[in-house]
Amino acid sequence: MAVQILLNVCLGFMWMFLTTTYDLVAFIKGYFFGLLILFVFRNFFSSRFYLYRIYAVVKLLFIFIKELILANIAVVKIVLTPKLHNSPGIFAYPTRLEKDWEITTLSNLITLTPGTLVVDISEDKKILFVHAVDMNDVQDEIEAIQTSFEKAIMEVSRK
Amino acid sequence: MIEIANIIIVIFIILGAFFHLIAALGVIRLPDVYTRNHAASKAATLGVLCILLAAFFYFYFHESEFNTRVLLCIVFMFLTAPVAGHLLGRAAYHHGVKMKGSKVDDYQEYLEIKKSNEQQKYEEFKKKLGKNL
Numbered sequence: 001m002a003v004q005i006l007l008n009v010c011l012g013f014m015w016m017f018l019t020t021t022y023d024l025v026a027f028i029k030g031y032f033f034g035l036l037i038l039f040v041f042r043n044f045f046s047s048r049f050y051l052y053r054i055y056a057v058v059k060l061l062f063i064f065i066k067e068l069i070l071a072n073i074a075v076v077k078i079v080l081t082p083k084l085h086n087s088p089g090i091f092a093y094p095t096r097l098e099k100d101w102e103i104t105t106l107s108n109l110i111t112l113t114p115g116t117l118v119v120d121i122s123e124d125k126k127i128l129f130v131h132a133v134d135m136n137d138v139q140d141e142i143e144a145i146q147t148s149f150e151k152a153i154m155e156v157s158r159k
Numbered sequence: 160m161i162e163i164a165n166i167i168i169v170i171f172i173i174l175g176a177f178f179h180l181i182a183a184l185g186v187i188r189l190p191d192v193y194t195r196n197h198a199a200s201k202a203a204t205l206g207v208l209c210i211l212l213a214a215f216f217y218f219y220f221h222e223s224e225f226n227t228r229v230l231l232c233i234v235f236m237f238l239t240a241p242v243a244g245h246l247l248g249r250a251a252y253h254h255g256v257k258m259k260g261s262k263v264d265d266y267q268e269y270l271e272i273k274k275s276n277e278q279q280k281y282e283e284f285k286k287k288l289g290k291n292l
Contacts, residue, residue, distance in 0.1 A: 068205060069205070078194075079184050080181075089264055090258075090263065090267075092266070108241040112201060112241055119249050119252055129266040131193050131258075133194055135263050138263075
């Protein structure tokens with residue numbers, strides 16, 4: 001990824017020298033054309049085209065903001081209902097993610113989603129222990145985490 | 160233009176205050192440490208976010224200054240708030256605080272296995288979880 005960005009910046013400067021205009025607009029133009037060249041040659045790099053990864057990061061960010069707002073609406077609902085009738089508990093969530101930063105991101109995202117809060121992680125970094133306000137819909141919750149967050153994070157770290 | 164900006168700022172401040180109110184109410188009303196932790200770690204985060212955004216818009220529209228420190232504040236808020244919630248929950252659990260009306264507790268099972276230090280039991284535990292999914 002770093003190599004591709006560096007190449008792209010070099011191509012931008014090349015464009016500036018070829019057109020002999022040395023301002024920001026020329027650089028941006030050159031960067032854009034460099035991007036096109038990189039896109040055409042994307043199969044020759046060992047890692048995938050870096051815009052895909054940036055797109056995945058942006059997607060993850062939007063999922064995060066959406067879930068944050070939903071979480072807060074859920075908390076407001078729980079706090080403002082006159083009678084509290086929930087059954088809390090801690091369930092185990094086996095994760096497929098491996099790198100440290102991925103697991104950190106996932107647990108932060110889980111903590112900020114409706115009704116769930118990460119309490120601990122097993123020593124071999126395979127199982128997250130999640131406290132849930134309402135244990136009745138845990139199965140849905142696990143599926144939601146797997147299909148939205150875990151998938152989005154894997155999309156970012158994919159080679 | 161400045162009127163619209165003022166309205167946006169006020170809306171953000173009211174939203175932020177509302178979320179803080181909810182967080183405070185939740186801390187008082189909910190039954191045990193863990194559920195209180197939920198209210199504090201979620202509602203307070205969005206509350207702070209709203210108020211910081213209001214401050215950012217104020218500086219942007221009134222003093223026409225792009226205040227990056229406020230944005231940095233938001234980023235660090237999001238990095239640290241879940242960690243604080245996580246640590247509080249864990250500390251409470253290891254201190255032996257009971258959950259009110261809980262049915263399921265996989266964590267206790269895991270801690271017992273860890274104490275007994277048997278690899279085989281742990282593998283069985285993992286297998287059982289795999290079936291659940």
